[in-house]
Amino acid sequence: MNDYSPPQEEQVLYEEKPRDFKHSGPGIASFVIALITLAGYIIAFVVVGANASSVTGGSDSFITNSAESIFYLGMSVLVLAAVNVIGAVIGIVGLTLRKRRRVFAVIGTIINGVILLLFMVMIATVLINAGSA
Incomplete structure (x- = not known):
C-alpha cells in the first residue's frame, strides 16, 4: 500500500588518483x-688514529704531534656536532611538511639524533672521568 520508493541517484564513480607525493x-x-657527518666522523677518527700511531719517536715531537692530532679531532667533532644539530632541525622541518613523503626526514632525523645522543654521552663520559682524576 505504500508505493513510495526513494529517488534513485545516479552513482558517479570518480577516478581515484594515486597519491604520488614528492619527497x-x-x-x-x-x-x-x-x-656527510657520519663520513666526517669516520674520516676524522681514522686520520687522527693513523697520525697518532705513526708517531713513534720518544722526543718532544710525539707530544707536539699527538696534541695537534687531538686538537684537530676535537675541532672536527665540535664542527660535525653543530652540523648534526642543523641536520636534526632540518629533519624536523621535513617531518612537518604536509603532502610530502617523510621517509628521508624520518631517517635523517633519527641518524642525526643518534649521533647527537652519542656526542652527549661522550661529553658526559669525559666530564665524569675528568672529575675523578
Whole structure:
C-alpha cells in the first residue's frame, strides 16, 4: 500500500588518483647531512688514529704531534656536532611538511639524533672521568 520508493541517484564513480607525493626537500637535506657527518666522523677518527700511531719517536715531537692530532679531532667533532644539530632541525622541518613523503626526514632525523645522543654521552663520559682524576 505504500508505493513510495526513494529517488534513485545516479552513482558517479570518480577516478581515484594515486597519491604520488614528492619527497620533502628538507628531509632529503637532513638525510644527506647525516651521511656527510657520519663520513666526517669516520674520516676524522681514522686520520687522527693513523697520525697518532705513526708517531713513534720518544722526543718532544710525539707530544707536539699527538696534541695537534687531538686538537684537530676535537675541532672536527665540535664542527660535525653543530652540523648534526642543523641536520636534526632540518629533519624536523621535513617531518612537518604536509603532502610530502617523510621517509628521508624520518631517517635523517633519527641518524642525526643518534649521533647527537652519542656526542652527549661522550661529553658526559669525559666530564665524569675528568672529575675523578
